[in-house]
Amino acid sequence: MLRRPGIAGTLVGARSARQLTDTLGALALDLPAAVLDRLTEVSAPELPFPHNILARFS
Incomplete structure (x- = not known):
């Protein structure tokens, strides 16, 4: 997330110390740019009308 333009930080919520430890451990995960x-491509939301129409003109 922090590699995305405009993202300055992330929020983390946890119910337990174990969950927080696991979540913070994910900071060590380094995914290749590709x-x-x-992931960005497949998780992009489908925008409802009129955005889909307007996108054709830009």
């Missing part, structure tokens, strides 16, 4: 690009 994987991040693909």
